[in-house]
Every structure is written in C-alpha cells, then in structure tokens.
Amino acid sequence: MSRETDEVREAIAGELRLMDPSVRVSQSLARQLLDPHFVEVGASGRRWTYEEMLAELPEMDGATKDGPRYEPSEMIGLILAPGLVHLTYETTFGGFRARRSSLWRKQSAGATWQMYYHQATPVPAEGR
Known part of the structure; x- marks a missing residue:
C-alpha cells in the first residue's frame, strides 16, 4: 500500500467520523478533527469559522443518534x-443532495489529519 493511499484513507476516515452523530455532539471529538483555522462555506452559503462550527455542530443535521444521517457517495x-x-x-x-469538497491537512509527522476547509454546494432536484 502506498503512502498516498494511506494519506487519502486517513482523510476519508476523518471525513466519515465527522458525519457520525457521536462525534457531532461532542466538542472534544470534533475539536480533534477540525483544524484550528477551519472554515466552511455551507450549502446555505453561510461561512462558518472553527469556533462557530464547534458551538453549533451538536444542533446541526445528522447529530441525533436515531435521526437521519448523511449518506456519502x-x-x-x-x-x-x-x-x-x-x-x-x-x-x-x-x-437533499449536495456536492462536497474538503481539504485535510497534517501539520507534522506525529499529528493527526484535520479538516482545514469544507464547502457544500446544493444539487438541484432536476440536475446531476
């Protein structure tokens, strides 16, 4: 397995963890996965900072264990x-469908991968 494959797999694992309701409701778990300089442009067009995301993530879609979850593909x-x-x-x-783009970075050899930037763009019901 190549180093590149490992890096991509680690970033994907982090992305999937951020969709997990148990991570979404835990600021300490979410903090491990979000870079301190994190920024998101959500599907609504709203810009989110690191602190705003940590504060509001537990109340956002996909944060309830028995509720609907994001289905990635x-x-x-x-x-x-x-x-x-x-x-x-x-x-x-x-x-509701959205196209998503994330940048994950690892600051040093012993550090964990963290999401640095995320953007979601709505997909029109009639479009692909």
Whole structure:
C-alpha cells in the first residue's frame, strides 16, 4: 500500500467520523478533527469559522443518534502536496443532495489529519 493511499484513507476516515452523530455532539471529538483555522462555506452559503462550527455542530443535521444521517457517495481523494489531501463526494440527507469538497491537512509527522476547509454546494432536484 502506498503512502498516498494511506494519506487519502486517513482523510476519508476523518471525513466519515465527522458525519457520525457521536462525534457531532461532542466538542472534544470534533475539536480533534477540525483544524484550528477551519472554515466552511455551507450549502446555505453561510461561512462558518472553527469556533462557530464547534458551538453549533451538536444542533446541526445528522447529530441525533436515531435521526437521519448523511449518506456519502462517490468519495475520492487526491494528494495536493505533502500533508494536504483534497476530498470530493456527494451526500444525501433527507432527500437533499449536495456536492462536497474538503481539504485535510497534517501539520507534522506525529499529528493527526484535520479538516482545514469544507464547502457544500446544493444539487438541484432536476440536475446531476
């Protein structure tokens, strides 16, 4: 298995953990996966900072254990530079589809992968 494959797999594992309701409701778990300089542009167009996301993530969609969950598909990753992985994929949540893009970075050899940037774009009901 190549180093690149390991890096992409680790970023994908982090992305999937952030969709897990038990992580979404735990600021300490979410903090491990979000880079302190994290920024998101959500499907609504709203810009989220690290602190805003940590504060509101427990109340956001997909945070209830028995409720609906994000269903990811077509997730692929590409190494942009050492310690920087770009993931793209689609999610479905309650009939709503979005195309997603995330940048994951690893600051040093012993560090964990953290999401640095995320963007979601709605997919029109009639489009692909």
